Amino acid sequence: MIVYQSTKEGFLEDVLNNEIDTKINQAFYDHLGRHTSPNEVLSWTNSMMHMGNVLRDDEIASNAGISIEFQIPLTSQRIDFIITGLNEHQKEQVIIIELKQWSSAQLTDKDAMVRTRFQHGETETVHPSYQAWSYAALIESYNQTVRDEQINLIPCAYLHNYNPDNVITNPFYSYHTSKAPVFLKSDAVKLREFIKKFVKYGDNKDILYRIENGRLRPSKQLADSIASMIRGNREFIMIDEQKAVYETALSLTAKARSDKKMVLIVEGGPGTGKSVVAVNLLAELTQRGQVTRYVSKNAAPREVYKVKLTGTLKKRMIDNLFGSSWDYCDVPENTFDTLIVDEAHRLNMKSGLYQNRGENQVKELIRAAKFTIFFIDNDQQIHIKDVGESNLIARWAEKEGARVQRLKLKSQFRCNGSDGYLAWLENTLQLKETANIKLTSEEFDFRIVDSPTELRDLISHKNEVNNKSRLVAGYCWDWVSKKNPGTCDITFPQYDFGMRWNLTKDGSTWIIAEDSINEIGCIHTCQGLELDYVGVIIGPDIRFENGRVVTDVTKRSSMDRSIFGIKTMLRE
Template sequence: MIVYSENKQQFVDDVRGNIIHEKILLEFKRSLGRTVAENEIASWRNSMQFMESVVNDPEIPADAGVSIEYNIPLTNNRVDFILTGKDHNNVDTAVIVELKQWSKVETTSKDAIVRTALGGGVRETNHPSYQAWSYAALIEDYNETVRLESIALRPCAYLHNLDSAEAINDPCYQEHINKAPVFISKDVKKLNAFLKQFVKHGDTTDIMYRIEHGKIKPSKNLADSLVSMIQGNTEFLMIDDQKLVYETAIDLAVNKAADKKQVLIVEGGPGTGKSVVAINLLVEMTKREKVTQYVSKNQAPRMVYSARLKGSITKGRIDNLFKGSASYTGVESGFFDTLIIDEAHRLIAKNRYNKDSENQVKELIAASKLAVFFIDEAQMVTWSDIGTKAEIHQWAAELGADVQEMQLQSQFRCNGSDGYLAWVDDAVQLRGTANPTLEGTDYEFKVFDDPCALRQAIRDKNLEANKARMVAGYCWDWVSDSRKQANDAAAMDIVIPQYGFEAQWNLANDGSLWIMAGNSVNEVGCIHTCQGLELDYIGVIVGEDLIVRDGEVITDAHKRSNMDASIRGFKKLLKENPDAAKEKADTIIKNTYRTLMTRGQKGCYFFSVDPETNAYFKERAEAVSLARPLIPTEKYAGLQLEVVDVPDEERYVTAIPLLNIKAAAGGFSLDQHLEVCDWVRLPEPFEHKLGYFVAQVVGESMNRRIPNGAWCLFKPDQGGSRNGKIVLVQSSHIQDTETGSSYTVKCYHSEKVSDDRGGWKHSKIVLSPMSSVGAFGDIELVGEQVESFGVVGEFVAVL
C-alpha cells in the first residue's frame, strides 16, 4: 500500500500549501481505518518541507513520481519517501529515501548500529544507510515485478536535522554507506545531485503502481532455508529490530559473557522473526567457534529442522546443534558459550523423568555464559508452561547474571499484518485492541459453515507448495493411538457427524514431522505439532472448549479431551482455588486458538462446531469500521463514500453526483442525468466543485493508474490541450474492448491539421491504454469519427 502518491509538481504544491500532512493522514484513515500519533504527523510536516526543497529543481521532471509511506509487502515496515522516474539510459528507477529527524548520533562497536535519541532516551538503532539498503533489498526479494521488469532501486538516507557527519559517516559503517549514501543537513545539494543522477526523465510508466500491484513472492520458510543458512548463506535479511537484537546478542557473547553471566530476553509476537534471528545467531556463533546450541522444549521445530538438514551435515552435528530443554540438568556451570532458547515460554519447572531436575530456566542460565530467551507469553498453552519474564529475572538474579530486555516488532507472518494479529486478540477477547475489524489488513481470513468445505479449501491450497494444513483444539480423544493395545488404528479421531466430517489426529504416522509430510494434509494437527512453525494457509477447527454467547467468548476446560496433557493440573487447582483455575484455563485455551489462528503466513480458514460461535467470527470478519460508511455492496460494489440526500441548494456544495455511466443511454449530458443519480460526499481535502462527478472504471486496460472497479473523481473538460491526460470519453464509434460500452477511460493523444479558415482541426484522436497485463490496443478515431467524439470528463483521482 502507498499512503501518498502524486507527481513531483503536485507534491511541491501540497507542501507549499501546508496540506501534505493532512493528505497523508487522510489516506491513512481511508485505507487503514486508523489514525497515527501527533508526533508522526508533525514528522511528515517537518520532513516533507525538507524534501520539497531538495526536489524542487527544474532538472527533476515535474512528472517524476513521489510516493510517501510505502508499505513493504509481507512486512509492516514502511518506506518514508520514494522518487520515481527514468535515468539517463531510460531505465525505470525508484530512489528510496530513509528520512530521520535525528540531531545527534553516536557510534557503537556493533555492525550497522548507532545510538541516538529515541522514545525519550538515547537508544541503539540501525544505521539509516543499512535500513534504507535493507528495505530496497526486501522489496527486490519479495516483488517479482521489480526483478522481472528490471526496475532499479537506489537507496539513500537523509538526516536533515543532523549538522555533524562525524559519527554517521564513521569508517566502521563504510560498508553500508557504500550501498546507501547518507546525507546530513548541509548536504542538500549532494542529495539533489544524487536524485538527479537516477531520475533524469519523468515517471511515464507508473513505476510505483507497478511495484505496488506487482506479483508478490511468498515469504521464505525458515525450515526450507535451513541448509543454506547452515552453509553460511544469507537467506533472511534482518531488518530494524531484528538486526539490533542479532548484533546485541553477538556483542554480549563476544565482549561481555567472559566476565559475567549474561541473559538476553527477546519478546516478540507471531512472525516477528524470533526463530529467524535464533537460527542466524546459531550459525554465526558456531562460525565464531563459540560452543552454542539451539534449544526448544517443543519437539516439532527440532524434528523439522533436523529433517531438513539430513544429508547435508552429519547426524552427530545435527544433534549437537539442536537440543531439547531437558538436556541441561547437572551440566557444568558456564559450559556453553551461548544457549539460544526459542519458544522459551514453553519451558517447564521440572523434568519428571529426571529426579535431579529443578527448573529449566535455572538450568539453562546456569549452563551458559549467555542465555538468549525468545519469548511470547501470549503463546503459553499448557498448564506446566513457566517461561515468563518474571521467572527468567528471578533465576538470573539468583545466579548473578546481568539481564537485558529487547523486543521484536517487525512482522513477517500474516502478510506483515499487525492488524490481523490485533484483530485475533480482540476477537477471542484475550485483550482489547484498536482493531475490531479486518479493514486495511492484507490477509485472507474466511469462515466456513461446513468443515468438509474447509478441508477441501486447504487441500486446494496445499497443491501450490505443500504448505497448508488443518489444526484443531484438543477436544477429541486420540482413539487411533497406536501406542495403546486396544486401539483401532483405522478409527477416526475427530468426528463431526452432522456434516459427515471424519479425520485422524496427525501423530500416528508423521508425529512431529506432520507439518512437512507429503500426505498429512488429510490429517489434523494440534498445538503441539505446529507451534513455532509456519505454513502458508492454516485451517482451524474450534471445538466446544471455546464458544460465544451473546457476544461473550466463554471457555470450558472440561470440554477438552481427557487425553490432553496441556491442562493436566486443572482439576486439582479447581478444587483448591476455583477462580484461579478457571482464569488460568481461560488464558490457556484462548492462547491456544490465537496461536493456531496465526500459523498461516497468507491466510486462516476457520470453522467452529458451535453455530453461534461460527456466526460471531463471520460477523467480526465481515464488519466494517463506522468511521468509513459504505454504500450497500449490492448497489455500488466497492464504493467507500457516503451517499447523502441533499436539497438542490446544497448540490456541488456538500456533495457531487455519482453517475452510472454504463446505464446512460444515447448521448450523454450531465444535466439530463442529475435527476436519476445518487449524490456522494467526498473526503477531505477534495472539494465539491461544479461539474465534478464520481463514476466507476471497469477493466484492466488502465490498471497502471486505475485499478479494476475503482471509483474515480472526474472534473469537467476544461478545453485546451488534453494530450497526455486521462479522460472519460463517449463516441458512437467507440466500443471498449472490455465492457463493450460506448464509454471508455483512456490516455488522450491527438493530431491536428490546419483547416480552410486558417484554424485547426483534429485529424486523428488516439485513446491509449495504460496496462501492465493483457494486450490492449489503441482506439483510433479518424475522419468523421472525430466529429462524434466527446470528452465527458477528465480524471482527477481514484477514490
C-alpha cells in the same frame, strides 16, 4: 499499500499550501482505519518541507512519482519517501529515502548500529543507511516485477537536522554507506544532484503501481533455508529490531565469561521473527567455533530442522546443534558458550517424563552457559506446566549473577505483514481491546466456513501449490485411532466428515510430511513453525455466549496432557 501518492508537481503544491501533513494523515486513516501518533504527524510536517526544498528543481521531472509511507510487501514496515522515474537511458528507477530528524548520534561497536535519542531516551538502533538498504533488498527479494522488469532500486538516507560529524559517516559504517549514501543537514544540494542522476524523466506514478500490484515471490520459510544458513549463507535480511537483537547478541556473547554471565531476553509476538534471529545466531556462532545449541521445549521445530539438515552435516553434529529444555539438569556450569532458547514461554519448572528432575529449567539453562538468550512471547503459554515468563527469567538471571538485557521485536512478517490482523484477532476474541474492529480482505486471506468439509477442501486445494497447507485442531477429541487405526478421531456426522489425528505416524515432523494433509495436526505441535495456509477447526472448548467469548477447559479431551491437574488447581 501506499499511504500517500502523487507526482512531484502535486507533492510540491501540497507542501507549498501546508497541506502535506494533513493529506498524509487522512490517507493513513483511509487506508488503515486509524490515525497515527502526533509525533509521526509532526515528523511528516518537518521532513516533507525539507524534501520539498530538495525536489524544487526543474531538472527533476514534474511528473516523477512521489510515494510516502509505502508498506513493504509481506512485512509491516513502511518506507518514508520514494521517488520514481526514468534515467537518461529510459531505464526505470526507484529512489528509496529513509528520513530521520536526528541531530546527533553515538558510535557503537556493533555492525550497522548507532545510538541516538528518541522521545523516551537514548537507545541503539540501526544506521539509516542499513535501514534504507535493507528495505530495498526486501523489495528486490520478494517482488517478481522488480526482478523481471529490471527496475533499479537506489536506497539512501537523509538526516536533514544532522550537522556533519565523525559518527554517522564514520569509516566503521562505510560498508553500509557505500550501499546507501547518507545525506546530512548541509547536503540538500548533494541529495538533489543524486536524485537528478537517476531520475530525469517522469513516470506518472506508473512504476510503483506496477510494483505494488506485481506478483510476489513466495516468502522463504525458515525450515527450508536452515541448511544453507548453517553453511554460512545469508538467507534472510534482518531489518530494524531484528538486526538490533542479532548484533546485541553477538556483542554479549563476545563479552560473556565464566565469571561474567550474560542473559538477553527478547520479547516478540507471533510472526516477529524470533526463530529467524535465533537460527541466524545459531549459524553465525557455529561458524565462529562457539559451543552453541538451539534449545526448545517443543520438539517439533528441532525435529523439522534436523530433517532439513540431513545429508548436509553428520548426524552427530546435527544432534549437537539442537537440544530439549529437559537436557540441562545435570550439565556442569558454563559447559556452553551460548544457549539460544526459542519459544521460552514453553519452559517448565522441572524436567523429565514425570516432571521430577532438576529444580527449574530457566535456572539450569542460565547455569549451563556463559551467555543465554531467551526468545519469548508471554501470551503464548499453552500448557498448565508452562512457566516461562520474562520477569521470572530476569529474577533467575540475577540470582545466578548474570547481567540482564531486554529487547523487543515488533515488526510483523507473517499474516502478509499485517499488524492489523493480530490486533483484530485480539479484539475479536476479546483478549484485549484494540482499534481494529474490522479486518479488510486486502490485508490477509481470512475466511470462516460453514462446515469442516468445506474447510478441508479449501486447504487441500491450497496445498496443491507447494505442500505448505495443513489442518489443525485443538485437543477436544479423544485419540481413539491410537488403538483402532481405522477409526476417525475428529468427526462431524452431520457433515459426513471424519479424519484422524496425526500424532504418531510422522511424529514431530508431521507438518512437513507430504501425506499429512490427509490427517489433522494438533495446535500444540505446530507452534513456532510456518505454513502458507492453515485451516483451524475450533472445538467446543471455545464458544460465543451472551455476548462474550467463553473458554471451557472441561470440553477438552481427557487425553490432553496439557491440562492434567487443572481440576485440582481450580479447586485450590
